[in-house]
Amino acid sequence: MAKIKPGKHISKKDMITLKAAALFKTKGYAATSMRALAESVGVEAPSLYNHIGGKSELLQAICFKVAHIFNTYFDTTEKTGGNSVTKLENIIRFHIRMMLENFDEVYVANHEWKQLKEPYLSHFLIQRRAYEKRFVALVETGIRTHELKAVNPQVAVLTILSAVRGLEFWQNKKKISHQILEDDMTNHLLKGILN
Amino acid sequence: MAKIKPGKHISKKDMITLKAAALFKTKGYAATSMRALAESVGVEAPSLYNHIGGKSELLQAICFKVAHIFNTYFDTTEKTGGNSVTKLENIIRFHIRMMLENFDEVYVANHEWKQLKEPYLSHFLIQRRAYEKRFVALVETGIRTHELKAVNPQVAVLTILSAVRGLEFWQNKKKISHQILEDDMTNHLLKGILN
DNA sequence: TATCAAAACTAACGATTATTAGTTTTTATA
């Protein structure tokens, strides 16, 4: 049987991880067997172990990669000048685009993190709580400067994060463009708390 | 070992189903073993089969029970008089309360339905799509009567349903009351599309 | 107390799981 063919700028390990993300999304982590993953890669199951450490390592790689991407974007946004609402809008739009463009991995990070083993599970939860805290702080600043209504900032952040996460259910039957989707949802979520 | 003790108004089957919902929520359906479920019930695994048909039957019961509850509430709301915004608000509030008060079962229905076997998987998806259509129709009516902005109704419904679904991530560290949570989120989601 | 069904138990089934060991094939380099 043929070897795994790495693409131009993607290692075999990364290719396996991408295939794993697609399967984890569709079937769930626990319900995805290494044999099924191997088949989707085009190889026998034991051959995977020439490239990866194990099943759980795949989930870890996916979850922490996604977490890192969101944290990095938040970093750069906070460094820019501009008011809170602009920053908030940028981050909301980034979340929406990530959901639309990196569906598999973001979905897995959002849904299958529970299957992480310790100590990775704890690390992941700490990272996520820290991210939400930054988000809440941004809303609190917006409220203090009277850009935003005096809502409960935690509820607002929960509403926003949940709404964008729900893009996993988007089925584009009516061929609505990504741009309209992004604009409409961003406006809905921002206008709901704008002063 | 002791028998399963049914409570006053709950059969053993229902008790097992409730315990299953709690485990499916925490561990996921595929990662929950019948032995683990049996332990949480206080019984050996084979004893469960005196009361239930099998593991998959438990998931089916949970998913379709939740679907039925939401459909029933939508029915009664539609029968009431009143404008679209009032109906919409009622349904949003009902979703929020269901998430807060029937967490386990609603969570499982939202997340583990993928593990349903055919033909139940298809039935569930048909039901869910039908529910979303009713929701979209309600928003469309609100737009036609100029109660709501001329947003894309599908995007608005996705935003609303996703936001309430995200209450699964709610951790009440700061002891915010359910009422404030319900009010704030409802206002956030309604004001964002109100005319 | 005797009876009988309900519901628990133990033991075991075949299937599937992730993973390891050991071997062969492929591929790149010299």
Next chain:
DNA sequence: TATAAAAACTAATAATCGTTAGTTTTGATA
């Protein structure tokens, strides 16, 4: 073309899975 490493393979491991069979215990009724 010879060599060595990379990566595939086959075979098999122990563990765990949902579930069934057969038996014993429990609990209510007579």
